[in-house]
Amino acid sequence: MNTKKPTIAIDMDGVLADVESHYIAYYYQEYGVRIPPSALQGKPESEGFPDKTAVRRFLQMPGFFSTVPVMEDAVETVRYLMDHFDVYIVSAAMEFPFSLFEKREWLQQYFPFISWKKIIFCGDKSRIDTDYMIDDHCKNLDFCKGKPILFHASHNIDIDRHQRVHNWQEVRSLLEKEIGIPC
């Protein structure tokens, strides 16, 4: 009989996908202005850019989600974690209908080893029941049913109510400790 692995919900934007760099790249391409990452610190994602309407517009542009770069070490770490955890990808994709297909294709490109059975696109995440949730937004973590893990992003630097990880190596270390694997 199977021993059940603990379940994790892993967010896409800002966790698997480096949307922050992508906003900066799109902004440069559209406006010819290079915004330094430091300008985004401690502000909601759209507020760090001179044109506050830009980010929301980018999110609605066909091609935005299919071209976002993958976060450093995410692919290897997720693959490793799957040996010890039942991994679900949980993305709040429903607000932008065009993103649905692109996000599904993006996962197929970078994480082809994740079954379609393990992918969830939702609106809010309040009905998702997993033992852990890794996300960069408090609106998802504050009410999650499992242990919340805050993935570092410029917009969340002032949050101190959740365990923070700065990168995928820290995700791995934290989760290894959680299930008692020696580092």
Next chain:
Amino acid sequence: MNTKKPTIAIDMDGVLADVESHYIAYYYQEYGVRIPPSALQGKPESEGFPDKTAVRRFLQMPGFFSTVPVMEDAVETVRYLMDHFDVYIVSAAMEFPFSLFEKREWLQQYFPFISWKKIIFCGDKSRIDTDYMIDDHCKNLDFCKGKPILFHASHNIDIDRHQRVHNWQEVRSLLEKEIGIPC
């Protein structure tokens, strides 16, 4: 302070959307053969048709999900239920990437009063936590966290381990009883 409404997960195919009629219509259109609904009784969805590969092929055809008819009384009943329940639409859409956008548009067409926040497209439904789940497939109901409600379909007539409803009027009556609304 809000009194929390009980949560329901409502399936799309076979519950909100009349896929059975749609298979029959597609089959007629493609093969020129009208399959009577009685031929589908007690068989997995694809097995009632002379060409057993047809249903799976239809599911992958662009346009299939955007043109499926809505189930009788579903729109009015869901709208009514939203006064008393926190309604989520939960569809196992992930296997067919083209269906994602079409299903989102279809919901917008027939159920524009349902917020995108309440829509969940997933692979398996094992991580969905609601007080009730209405579905036509046991693979979703057998392990659901809330009370399972089996929506009648030709392929599930031999199932007797879940409370069965035959149509949306029965859904309404059952759920009214559950929360103590006099019929």
